[in-house]
Amino acid sequence: MTSPTPIADDDQSDALDVPPWRKRLIIGILILLAAAVVLITNRLLTDRFTETTRNRAELRLALYSGNILGDLQRSSVVPLLLSDDPALIAALSEGIFTATTRRLIAVKREIGVASIFLTDINGRVVGATDRNILGTNFRSSPFFVGALRSNDTVFHAVPRDSGAVDFTYARKITMDGRPMGVIVVAADLMKQERSWASLQDTVLVTDSEGVVILATNPRWRGKPVDAALTSSDGAGAIARALARATNWAQDPPDAYLSGRAVMRTDARTAHQGWRMITFTAYDSVRTQVNGVIALEIMGMAILAALAFYLSSRRAQTQSALALQESAELRKLNLRLNREIAQREKVQRTLEVAESSLAQSSKLAALGEMSAAVSHELNQPLAAMKTYLAGARLLLERKRPDEALSSFQRIDDLIDRMGAITRQLKSYARKGGDAVEAVDLRACLSSALSMMEPQLKNRALRITRTVPRSPVMVMADRLRLEQVIINLLRNALDATKDTSNPAVELLMTVGDEAVLSVRDNGMGIKDPSAIFEPFYTTKKQGEGVGLGLAISSGIMADLGGRLTARNANAEVSGAKGAIFDITMPLLGQKAKTAE
Ligand SMILES: Nc1ncnc2c1ncn2[C@@H]1O[C@H](COP(=O)(O)OP(=O)(O)O)[C@@H](O)[C@H]1O
Ligand SMILES: [Mg+2]
Numbered sequence: 372m373t374s375p376t377p378i379a380d381d382d383q384s385d386a387l388d389v390p391p392w393r394k395r396l397i398i399g400i401l402i403l404l405a406a407a408v409v410l411i412t413n414r415l416l417t418d419r420f421t422e423t424t425r426n427r428a429e430l431r432l433a434l435y436s437g438n439i440l441g442d443l444q445r446s447s448v449v450p451l452l453l454s455d456d457p458a459l460i461a462a463l464s465e466g467i468f469t470a471t472t473r474r475l476i477a478v479k480r481e482i483g484v485a486s487i488f489l490t491d492i493n494g495r496v497v498g499a500t501d502r503n504i505l506g507t508n509f510r511s512s513p514f515f516v517g518a519l520r521s522n523d524t525v526f527h528a529v530p531r532d533s534g535a536v537d538f539t540y541a542r543k544i545t546m547d548g549r550p551m552g553v554i555v556v557a558a559d560l561m562k563q564e565r566s567w568a569s570l571q572d573t574v575l576v577t578d579s580e581g582v583v584i585l586a587t588n589p590r591w592r593g594k595p596v597d598a599a600l601t602s603s604d605g606a607g608a609i610a611r612a613l614a615r616a617t618n619w620a621q622d623p624p625d626a627y628l629s630g631r632a633v634m635r636t637d638a639r640t641a642h643q644g645w646r647m648i649t650f651t652a653y654d655s656v657r658t659q660v661n662g663v664i665a666l667e668i669m670g671m672a673i674l675a676a677l678a679f680y681l682s683s684r685r686a687q688t689q690s691a692l693a694l695q696e697s698a699e700l701r702k703l704n705l706r707l708n709r710e711i712a713q714r715e716k717v718q719r720t721l722e723v724a725e726s727s728l729a730q731s732s733k734l735a736a737l738g739e740m741s742a743a744v745s746h747e748l749n750q751p752l753a754a755m756k757t758y759l760a761g762a763r764l765l766l767e768r769k770r771p772d773e774a775l776s777s778f779q780r781i782d783d784l785i786d787r788m789g790a791i792t793r794q795l796k797s798y799a800r801k802g803g804d805a806v807e808a809v810d811l812r813a814c815l816s817s818a819l820s821m822m823e824p825q826l827k828n829r830a831l832r833i834t835r836t837v838p839r840s841p842v843m844v845m846a847d848r849l850r851l852e853q854v855i856i857n858l859l860r861n862a863l864d865a866t867k868d869t870s871n872p873a874v875e876l877l878m879t880v881g882d883e884a885v886l887s888v889r890d891n892g893m894g895i896k897d898p899s900a901i902f903e904p905f906y907t908t909k910k911q912g913e914g915v916g917l918g919l920a921i922s923s924g925i926m927a928d929l930g931g932r933l934t935a936r937n938a939n940a941e942v943s944g945a946k947g948a949i950f951d952i953t954m955p956l957l958g959q960k961a962k963t964a965e
Contacts, residue, residue, distance in 0.1 A: 398439075405671050409664055416663050420656040421634070428572065428636040428651045435574060436640040436647045438563055439585075443526075443538065443642055444559035446484045450524045450542035452555045453478065459489060460544060462498070463551040471498030472505070483535070485559035490515060491552045509555075514541040518553045526643065528584060535561060536584055536592065560585055572649045575599070575632070579644030592838035596648065724774075743904050747791055747915070751784035758784075787912060794917040805849065806929075808957050809840040811884050815876060818855035825863060830871040842884045850925045854933065858888040858919040858950045864909065865892025865948060884930075884956050889949040894937045901935060930955055 419515055453459060462471045468489075475487045479500045488499035491675070493799045494510030509515045514527040518541035529537040538558040567574045567587045575586035575596070583591045583599050591599035633650040640647050762777035815837065819826075826833065844851075866872035877887045900906045902923045907916030919933070926933040931954035938945045 379523075387402045405668075408671075409667060412667060413432050413660055413664055416660040420659045421653070424651055424656050425634060425636065426655075427632060428649050429638075431572065432636050432638050432649050434645055435649075436566070436638060437564070439560060439576065439640060439645075439647070441644055441724070442558050442563065444562060445482060446538070446556050446763065447524060447540045449478070449482055449484055449487065449556040450540050450554050451489070453489075453556075454542045454544045458548050459498075459554065460551060460904075463544060463547055463738060465490060468497040472502065474498070476500050485557040485561070487554070487556050489552055489554050494553075497552070497857075509553075512540050514555060515553055518543045518555075519543065520551055528578065529557075530593070535589075544630060545950060563787060564589075572651050572654070574647070574649045576640065577646045577648065581646075584645075612916070669875070686841075711880055740904060744791065744795060747905055748788055751788050755781050755784050782914060787915065791917065794915060794921060805847040806845055807848065808843050809846050809848045809851065811844050811846075811851075811878060811954070812837045814846070814848060814851050815855060815878065815886065817854045818859065821852070822856060822859050825860070829863065829872065831863070831866065832871070833876065834873070835876040837876075837878040838880050842878060842880055844884055844929075844931075845956040845957055846929045846931075846954065854887070854922040854925050855886070858920045858952075861918060862888060862890035862892065862948075864914070865894075866890050868893070880956065882956075884954045886952040887949055888952075889938060889945075891945065891947040894946055895935055898935055898937065902933075926952065926954075 411671050458474055462468050471489055475498050479487050487499045488496050488504060490509055494508050494515050496504050496507045517525040524540050524542040527539050529539055531537055535817050538560050539555050541553050541555045544552045544554055564585050573587050575583050575591060577596055578584050581595050583594055586592055632653050635650055637646055637648040758777045758781045762774040765774035862874045873891050875889045879885050893902060896908055901919050902921040905916040907914040923933045934951045936949050938947050938949055940946045
């Protein structure tokens with residue numbers, strides 16, 4: 372048989388054997404790591420982008436307030452300039468205003484203010500860039516009253532009906548120290564406001580009392596900041612922008628606008644205690660951070676996909692390997708099966724051969740036995756023929772006494788032949804039918820009682836040692852008894868000439884049951900020959916040499932054995948022969964069978 376081919380590399384089987392809990396742990400750790408990376412980058416980027424956004428917002432704030440201041444300043448100088456204008460003074464003093472409006476329109480265009488108008492001393496508008504207000508009387512308006520009272524240019528925020536506010540600079544025009552009229556210039560801050568509308572930021576300007584005067588949401592005008600913010604319905608740039616933004620994992624925002632987080636930046640404007648406030652949505656920050664995080668997550672996803680692809684490829688190669696292995700195993704298995712079948716066949720053949728061998732050896736033994744028996748029987752028969760012929764001759768010669776002795780010899784020979792056939796008959800009885808569980812002690816007792824007549828005739832000491840508990844063996848009781856009787860008979864014969872004849876019967880139980888029969892006779896002359904049929908050292912008529920041969924055959928049939936040895940005189944000081952009957956114990960046999 373060829374040795375099986377190695378099936379798999381150790382490395383690969385190791386890789387396959389990563390315990391599932393470890394795999395799960397690694398995946399869990401990786402997921403945690405990814406989450407941590409996302410959170411940390413979110414935090415850092417949010418901080419950074421918030422900072423940038425805030426800086427930008429502050430910059431924008433400075434720009435806006437600069438623009439407003441610039442507008443206001445530009446507007447503020449116009450009344451001063453126009454108050455010295457000789458044309459206007461002349462018009463006021465003469466009461467002729469035909470050229471005034473045109474003049475004012477020219478100035479407006481040149482300087483870039485919202486509107487300019489001129490009133491006479493009674494507050495009636497006599498010239499205006501907006502012709503609609505020509506003739507309107509502003510006598511009780513605060514800017515008119517204020518301008519007349521002051522020698523300087525006065526600033527006023529004049530709310531209009533439309534909700535818009537006019538930021539006006541007014542100055543009285545004097546001639547020779549006498550007030551002639553008031554020139555009013557409105558700064559165009561609405562232009563600024565309109566320019567904010569395109570921004571995402573919410574921008575508002577409050578006056579010194581905290582009331583909104585300019586705002587990206589016109590509805591906020593005239594309200595305090597807080598009221599304005601809470602009243603907001605969320606419409607506008609901020610709400611649009613914030614609708615997209617999610618607000619997670621960042622510092623608490625500066626303020627909330629329509630429930631959305633916004634960043635508040637404010638600064639004083641160097642004019643009348645005004646403040647400018649911008650609210651920048653975190654939206655831009657979030658958008659940027661989300662962009663980066665999205666990139667990050669995408670990268671991780673690509674990595675995961677790559678890892679998954681690689682592992683699946685490895686699994687594929689492994690499964691291919693496993694398939695190949697299993698194919699090899701199947702082949703091996705097939706080969707083994709074939710081999711087993713072959714071996715079984717050989718075994719059967721062997722069994723057949725063995726049984727036929729046993730048969731033939733039995734036949735051979737039978738042949739041997741038959742030859743021996745027929746030889747043994749032929750001898751007395753031939754002798755008898757001779758004796759008969761002799762006896763006939765003696766009778767013819769009328770010598771009957773001598774003839775009688777011949778008959779006596781013939782009688783002896785018949786006895787001998789009877790002895791032989793008796794022995795053979797006992798052996799010929801088929802074994803196996805009467806096999807049963809028997810107590811070896813009982814067999815010994817019954818053999819002894821059968822031998823009682825012979826034993827009584829002799830001054831023989833018999834000692835018997837047996838275990839207390841039954842010694843159970845599987846045996847044909849009669850044949851086992853016959854073996855014991857044969858041994859006892861031999862022992863009797865062997866101790867014929869011994870002074871203190873003794874026979875010792877010793878039964879022991881170890882792995883097997885052993886019955887030893889020992890005598891203090893002359894010992895065995897030729898231990899190698901005693902089991903052969905018809906081997907005897909006894910005189911004619913005393914033994915035929917079949918006892919041990921038959922006994923040993925019986926023991927072999929019963930699964931036991933019969934052995935013989937001489938007592939070692941030098942060691943034990945004893946002499947004589949020892950015969951051992953050894954048999955498997957019943958319980959032991961059952962155990963072995965299991
Ligand atoms: N107890 C014994 N002591 C000495 N020799 C023995 C003993 N038993 C048997 N033998 C020897 O073995 C021979 C064969 O014995 P056995 O087969 O019983 O035939 P037989 O008793 O007819 O001679 C005996 O003739 C004897 O020489
Ligand atoms: Mg004998």
